[in-house]
Amino acid sequence: MFEFITVRELYEMILSNQPMETDSLEYVELEGWVRTNRNSGKIGFIALSDGTYFRNCQIVYEKETLKNAEEVAHISTGSSIHVTGKLKITPEAKQPFEIVATAIEVEGSCDEDYPLQKKRTSFEFLREIPHLRPRANTFYAMFRLRSILSMAIHEFFQSQGFIYVHTPIITGNDGEGAGEMFRATTIDNDDFENDFFGKEAYLTVTGQLHVEAFAMAFRDVYTFGPAFRAENSNTTRHASEFWMVEPEIAFADLEDDMDLIEDMVKYCIQYVLDNAPEEMKFFEQRIDKECIKRITHVRDSHFERMTYTKAIEYLEEAIANGVKFENKVYWGMDLNAEHEKYICEEIVKGPVFLTDYPKDIKAFYMRLNDDKKTVAACDLLVPGIGELVGGSQREERYDVLEAMMKEKNMTTDTLQWYMDLRRFGGCKHAGFGLGFDRFLMYLTGMGNIRDTEPFPRTPRNLKF
């Protein structure tokens, strides 16, 4: 007589106005966790979360109906329970339906020192209990969104024939210049010849170099996995461990790269709006009231393209017209956030790719332009946060790459294999990197990268 059902199934059935298929659907069985339990003696209400849907399910219980009414009245927040009851449609109420309980059993009780009581708790406090915080609304929304956005990434690339490559986490390359690295080791001294790998081993800062090798076999490839930075910086945008999306496309130039970035960003935004509507509505109501408007605008915008040199001209013009910046503007500088914000929000008023940056402020593998001063790089700036994606066409000419590495004082020995890709049927190719956790910050308006990650790792902070 009782049919097991999830809260998601109930909401989807009722919100889509599907007729009840059988009588049995009126009687349901649910399992989940108590978010709140309040009662007025005769009648009580439990807000139940079963993990399948963002919204809770209201359970109504009456003292007279339940055998264990006294026990049920004292079920504490956080407990896991089994409920059987009758489904009642409530079109007039806040929630579209409720379950009138015929039986409620406690499976796992919840101790009094449970840190997630009804009162609102700060994100800082919740970071101390990463094992429990997915049960708090904001994180319950965030981590479902994180799962959905992961699938958006996979589906976008797979639907276009890209091959997913598991680039290595432990790497022998130290010369990538992308940041400070952790070492992976089994010793506690510097006798690296006797370490596990017989030499120094690092945790990867980027899968790009490795994935380039695969682009030379499969044409279109991507990697999506963890990356690391051992930088001792405690900002809201830096974590020691995070996930990166790094596609690489062969027989492609910077224009193709920017087309791909634009397509991917728009696809992901649409995917999230389609597949996480409840969660996005929550972020809009509680975290950032502009978030849906902002990403919808980006989805519907043409992404402008502007050279770095042109951007500097605009900034100089702005200064001449009285706009004040904290930092000096000159050709060759690395743009500051204030400059990116001005270009994006005041000049373009929408998403913009800045391209062709001075070679001295960019990585060694970016393709040198004919002017010999700039490289074929692009940064995607979006209103609200600035840089979201960085990409480039890669240097495919062996001699030019070698000269650039020399110019940047890099040793070539650990990267000879990478250089050799240029000698063995190399071709024009390009790629980019998207910081997955920062993308989540952008979509939701969450202000701290630690609040997008299941178990965030930062300097002197390793919780479990």
Add this chain to the structure above:
Amino acid sequence: MFEFITVRELYEMILSNQPMETDSLEYVELEGWVRTNRNSGKIGFIALSDGTYFRNCQIVYEKETLKNAEEVAHISTGSSIHVTGKLKITPEAKQPFEIVATAIEVEGSCDEDYPLQKKRTSFEFLREIPHLRPRANTFYAMFRLRSILSMAIHEFFQSQGFIYVHTPIITGNDGEGAGEMFRATTIDNDDFENDFFGKEAYLTVTGQLHVEAFAMAFRDVYTFGPAFRAENSNTTRHASEFWMVEPEIAFADLEDDMDLIEDMVKYCIQYVLDNAPEEMKFFEQRIDKECIKRITHVRDSHFERMTYTKAIEYLEEAIANGVKFENKVYWGMDLNAEHEKYICEEIVKGPVFLTDYPKDIKAFYMRLNDDKKTVAACDLLVPGIGELVGGSQREERYDVLEAMMKEKNMTTDTLQWYMDLRRFGGCKHAGFGLGFDRFLMYLTGMGNIRDTEPFPRTPRNLKF
């Protein structure tokens, strides 16, 4: 007039007998890498791979037609080229079509010391050049299969509402007992208080403990990511870095767990047969002529369930009947490969779950059965390789878990958070671990785990 097309599009169009939609389709433009180039003076043939399809595309060129015929005749294996030409259907020939070139241009030549010449090369040799081996047939098949199997995993779990959790790579838990661990560090001494995280940090050996915390919020979750073992063992089945799939289901017991494992294995097999037919055919022809038959049989089998105790009885009976094993058989032992093979291939003659192992040979978190001697664990054995998946129902009773940890001489301080999950609305739950790389070995018959991984890491071996 020329339409850019991929080799996959050509094969799919022609093998499905789709009519040419427009005249323009007769003239095509291709880019890719030369696998072989042979010519007899007047006429030449290039086998072209463009990375999109397992089979090559045959390019025919005639000395009289090409402006640069002399250059084309000398294009070396590995070079990247652009081809324009006319599509010619060849129903009588080995390949269903060919491209009669009107122009061939070299984009990137290939030096003479290119290690992948026509002659067949050993897997051992190819492991020395992981940046180039995806271009060799076996690895070209393997790494596309790896990408496809990854999607099979995601699609299986996502279609059932599971939440994908990025469990951390760097962990503070050292007591999981699953094997030797790497440390992640920025120092070269043992002053861990001054290390990056202010304490010892390790590379994860399993995401299970972390993902259990998420199962208590989302009910059904999975993690799919890298895991590490710092074991100094050079076998064909062990790598220092590999990928694991670890689902966890709440309000579920061992039976539910085995149902899930069976569904997943069958789904993945079907997915691979549907989405990688060319690759699987290659493995059947070149690597293991039984592989398709073996996995098809598993897909079509009911997975038997047998207790460990019953298995011991069968083995003792076999010994009484004259069957010889290298290792002694007794209740309480960890089964050896020969025993698993006998149970699976001689007794059951198909896939079988062994269940309810002695507690002393299993992990601390497995649920103690009422007999107090065994735990609710299961290992899936399949014909051909033995153990493929290991799972268990987890101990949800705080006091029983605590006693088991004490019995196994574990310190509880770094795992208090994990134990607390039992105090705060814990519930019956279960999960399992699938070694993703070993699953690839099983599907293809490849004999060495190093040949399923893009850049394999093993003791004293860290290539790039």
